[in-house]
Amino acid sequence: MSNRGAFVPSDYGSFRFVGIEVDEASGAIDFSYELAGADAATLPFAERIMLALPDDGRNAEWTAARDILPLLGAVLGLSYYKAAAPPRYEIAVDGLTDAGAIFLREALRHGLAEFAYRAGLPALLETEVVVTGARGEARASADLPVERLHRPLAPVGGGKDSVVTVESLRLAGLDVTQFSVKPNAIMRRVAEAAELPFIAADRRIDPALLELNGRGALNGHVPVTAMNSLIAVAQARLLSLGPVVMSNENSAAEPTMVWNGEPVNHQWSKSLDAELLLAAAIEAQTGERGGYFSLLRPFTELKIAGKFAATDRYDHAIVSCNRAFRLSGAEPGWCGECAKCQFVFLVLSPFMSRERLVGIIGTDMFETPALVDGFASLLGIDAHKPFECVGEEAESTVAMSLAARSAEWGQSAVVRAMVERAPELLDGDPALEASLFSDREAPTIPAIYSSARNVLGARS
Template sequence: MSTAGPFDPSAYGAFRFDSFSVDESASAVDFTFTLVPREGADASPSSFTERIGFSAPADGVTPDWAAARDILPLLGAVLGLSYYKAAAPPVYEVAVDGLAAEGAAFLEQALRHGLAEFAYRAGLPALLETAVTVTGVPAAPRASVDLKGERLARPLAPVGGGKDSVVTVESLRLAGLDVTQFSVNPNAIMRRVAEAAGLPFVTATRTLDPALFELNTAGALNGHVPVTAMNSLIALAQARLLGLGPVVMSNENSAAEPTLVWDGEPVNHQWSKSLEAEQLLAGAIEAQTGERGAYFSLLRPFTELRIAGKFARTERYDDAIVSCNRAFRLSGAEPGWCGECAKCQFVFLALSPFMSRDRLVGIIGTDMFAKPELADGFASLLGLDAHKPFECVGEEAESTVAMSLAARSPEWWDSAVVKALVERAPELLDGDPAMERSLFADRAATPVPSIYAEARDLLDSGVPL
């Protein structure tokens, strides 16, 4: 599709998920969508096709497309958010068959809360109040059974190149589980981390329709979408295609904290990583597949700060991980840290209580506490003078405790940034024992099968990773 002139989002009254088709020979699925003009509007329908390519089983094993198909109606509905947001019309129609009521309910929440940052930053008047209409034949209700047997011990663990998925993979390994690593559109960083683990690694590809980029250039609305939910469902389809067990995520409890509150409504950059989203998505997956326990986050009871302490127990990945958002771009990634962005700042801050200066600087490539020009950025992580940034960073309380620990540590207290933050908030020198204890205590989490509960326990057992 090519655009002949400016794109007017207000000319569109509905978005439709039209169909999906499986290309078994290519191990791929095509999803089609349409933006539908309002009646009487001077606009043409805008159509899109997105392709998801999956890894086929090795050694001539037949892929289980029947199992994978169960998740495709929900996967397509959530992938459609990338195209829906071009106009954000008041109606989202699901015209495909097979979407369970719980899947439609998850889509409603993804439109409202998964696109909350998009609505806020695009200057829309409020969170989206989109009507979800299912015109296809809904999935028939089915009885659920617990995921068990050989598949239960064969988790698929998505890896993103940072510390969190490293802790998950190593904990699953310690629990004696047969781990397969997974990434969507893996870049050099993800591949390097997967190689450092030395465990099997499978991948999927997501190819957005170029027509979307043309619309963005012509004036379409654009912004943040719940990518974690999309990648989670791609992982689910991949796991079922290969006959693997649960998709085990690395989303931590801290992801539930909103970035800000807008007219009384939470706006959370990490909504699709939150406990609320996990529970809704797990329920939708259970309704689609009839399997209970097929999707959960191993790290859900833990804060980012607690996970940082666990990561510090292994040095295997020091030369591999990167949690820099400037390095992770849609077009690819360079294999290093920028040492300036908010994500780099948070990771440096979170790891600082658990590592020597030499080791941490060796990982990041620069001493970020030695750069006074970064003081304002660190201050925003603590919630001083500004809300925390729209990034995947921890709670303001976590950052406050980490900075307080740094301010009381001979390793860091003479650093320019630490001294600047203490000047702004002298109470950092006193610390807050109650807050510190709360950040290292278990928090609410989705129930998991017992063998995965044991893996969670290893995170606190003192066993070195």
Template structure:
């Protein structure tokens, strides 16, 4: 008979970001964290990130160190959430006041879903206590290439980053694909592009998973904010160009609102999050906003799906299904059972025929009656939009309307069902469709060469 002491989140009152270290010979960063309370033993955590090495004489050490200390503060949220105490203590030196404000925003907005789904009455707003401030207030001009080097493009194996890579390729901007903990899907998509793939390996402390099983709080953390900072560090190590994300306008759409509290599953992919990171890397690391931006920011998921549909070389290798990104997933494709699969299938149905989508997904999701409840959520007809990286309810409605107009989709069970329950589904709804298809005003001012690449999708 086994026995263990259950983890009690309420016993821990302070989370500490203790220190980080970087080995310039191994190109490995190590971060140390601690949970503590008055009547319980401290729990220490260590996380490591192994970067792809660069030429040591070309590493922008000053800026890299300042990015790494900020990265550690955001990575710490994976461990902070075990107890979500009211004090977040920072003992690692080097964070500016701007960085502390950024961390507070990431906790409040980037962990809003975590707070909501763990039964909290409002967003997390811990006291952030910085015991070791100190960063240069004026940054010397860099001798490195910065935004003029080859772009670093984080890829996840799905349609959006495929479109970014292809747009940059078509405009001779030589994208370097980048992934954290690259899985078989990511490597397959990278190979199909013909462009190099650079990786970083993130190793979380195994104690995290053990404590989750013993009663620690669990839930969504702002992974895109973490991976964005990892990519910025990798760019400095490689003397690369800007980090070019593939986040769309739809990511700014909230999942739900509760008594004035906005909760967005995709917050760390939103325009607000992009601007916040652009604003902090200047005072924190001496980098301009042109070092980090999303190429696809003005566009809806539906517009991006249309671009992806034109690249058949990726159709059988790419996947956005979350099952492919579980730690023990192996080499898997679309599951056909999740909200992500349902949405991407619907979005692509506006451009591809049923046979083409069957070849991609291995099944016909719009002909399976059991998918109807899931599509009701995507359309905003039941509950709220799923806690998933999916498009807006308006995009889903427009995509379904387009499918209903196409003879090849009209007889499919899901389409037929919604034609019965949504009056005028197959009609053209000009105002709604204009809103979905048009480029939004959101997005940073890009360097001229990137403006041209983005313009190809406008």
């Protein structure tokens, strides 16, 4: 910890996004921010994004990329804003459209709701967003050019969902480029398994923020998916690629809990509401329709699990364990204990043999009695579901019911314990099961992508 004095968040009354600097030769974009207070020294922050430049002799399309930078910088600023969570967030740079400002307000209110809940800061949800820079004019919209439409950029995160997206796009005959922000060993391993082009951007958070955290700054969950989405849009536009095709599922819309009448959703920036707001903001900033959407939006996690089971080329590569992503090492794997590991094991169990699933995860989680309470929380038994990227309680309930009624898993220790707590699991619920394997509401997307949604296997 620093020897400097304690940081007092209440000393700061405003946060400002004050600058964007681009180095076209290196691909570096620097965003500048500051915390200000009446009786406290102004604290500056600087974040750098490094985009990948063309490696085939083509010119980088910086004019196209610059369109999205005011919105990208505003959303990245939430990482620094939260250090003090002051009542005012000011956009002092030029070029943010009204739709961009609306997205920022919603990202602050809903994307930081979990942070506000954990920090006990209900007033944060009413933070004033003020645009003092010159407003950007919303562009007249046009569809993506055909030559770019067939060249999607698909962010990969190392887990089953982005695998389903990449494989679906491949099978549909599209020219897929995979993408990650600051990729770790897991992401690179999954990208290599796909045997498709892969590019990466770098994100360098100001070390001053980390130092401030050690002195008492507020800290917690931010809408990382929204941040990475906008970095991907900037990257796609720089390289003249097509739409950014995400892997956010319908289940992400379910709140983790309700706090003072306010829904708190750990996955808000993966939700349908966030997708619609962000797509509208991107269209206003760039003048292009269809530049951002999720291929998996109509699907529940349960249906996506069935699609993943239809391909085995990634079994050795994927890891959907958040603990693994926080650890260093060349070959990080599943911890086999956390809520994310439990959910993935559970949701894949209806579609895989014990041998295959244990081979992927590395342990038989259904034979670990210490995990019974964790599995129960996924079903909403005696607790709300965890603050993790896990599916709906209904999905977990159906997956456990399918396991309980199967010869493969029915006699496992955890499954038997769950049946003791909820005997109705043995009865099943055909109507609920049918609804979870049916497509749900999703925005209209280009026809070729709509077709791509259904080329990879679903429920067996």
